[in-house]
Amino acid sequence: MMASLPAGLGRQPWSVIIPLLLLVCFGAAVLYSAAGGHWMPWSALHIVRFLVFLVMAMVIAQFSRDFIKMMAVPVYVMLVLLLMAVEAMGFVGGGSQRWLNLGFMTLQPSELMKPGIVLILARYYDMLPPGATREFRSLLIPGLLIGLPVGLVLMQPDLGTSLAIVFGAIVVMFLAGLPMIWFVASGIAGVIAVPILFFAALHPYQQQRVLTFLDPESDPLGTGYHITQSKIAIGSGGLFGKGFGNGTQSHLNYLPEPHTDFVFATMAEEWGMMGGLFVLFVFGWLLRWGLRVARDAPDRFARLLAAGLVATIFFYTAVNLMMVMGLAPVVGIPLPFMSHGGSSMMTIMICVGLIMAVDRWGKRDVRGSFE
Helix, strand or coil: CEEEEEHHHHHHCHHHHHEEEHHHHHHHHHHHHHHHCCCCCCCCHHHHHHHHHHHHHHHHHHCHHHHHHHHHHHHHHHHHHHHHHHHHHHHEEEEEEEEEEECCCCHHHHHHHHHHHHHHHHHHHHHHHHHHEEEEEEHHHHHHHHHHHHHHHHHHCCCCHHHHHHHHHHHHHHHCCCCCHHHHHHHHHHHHHHHHHHCCCHHHHHHHHHHHHHHHHHHHCCCCCCHHHHHHHHHHHHHCCCCCCCCCCCCCCCCCCCCCCCHHHHHHHHHHHHHHHHHHHHHHHHHHHHHHHHHCCCCCCHHHHHHHHHHHHHHHHHHHHHHHCCCCCCCCCCCCCCCHHHHHHHHHHHHHHHHHHHHHHHHHHHHHHHC
């Protein structure tokens, strides 16, 4: 069947794209139910966005290695400028100033910085000689590259996105070969600094989220309401769920944000543990593919880029699932391919497109070695 497709389409990784399409359609069904049996405003847009961004990912996959390397610095600078523009003219929603109104769409630049930071760090460490990773400059310059956008994102304020940026960056730095002692020392320093940062850096509502995570039942009708209702929805689904369209927590407005942050809880109530296992299987399939691409990448830049992007997708998925099950504080991170949201969908598909590009570079180099 693949051989009958045009050459460009036949070379796409359909073994990953088709499961993702199934997951997006499943997410659209959940959003359809959450909207009370209506395609708008979430379900139809969800499918359309995925198809549009899938085409974008396929275009990105055709970019050459040299072009991606050349674009690393301009993309980083552009994203930093957009984050500054958010501070200057971004509009406020939900108590945070995170978005830019572009007319045809609402853009959240901090989302795009997640793959952006991976790209710029992969480029930087690719330029460094392998032995130079033990020098202080291998930590100082990346620290500045990370600190600037993270500081701007924290000003919005958006703790979840800033943690996602830092996580992807740390994975790239670790795989680049920085001394393990630096990570151990940073971890110890972080543990020591947690009490100070809790009182000095976190906003009151962020502090409350941490306290609620530690004891959500202490205020089930107040600050613990979100996570309490989420766990009720997930637990009440049982093995096979209550049935499509029969969820009560979302339909009766007990479950907050059933179409974004808590879409997994909405799904679990109606589709049960079997629906949850399907979601986990597709994400596991995607991450396995990404890790294989990173392992087989043709050079240092491609390997760091692919691995960092896989880590970014993993962070999105793991934190959201842990959040809705009460295993992590509520930090406002959507579930890829299921939550409603244009910026998050675009970010994830940029990650997928770049991994597809690395996959193509590796296959092209292998073909070239046999010619």
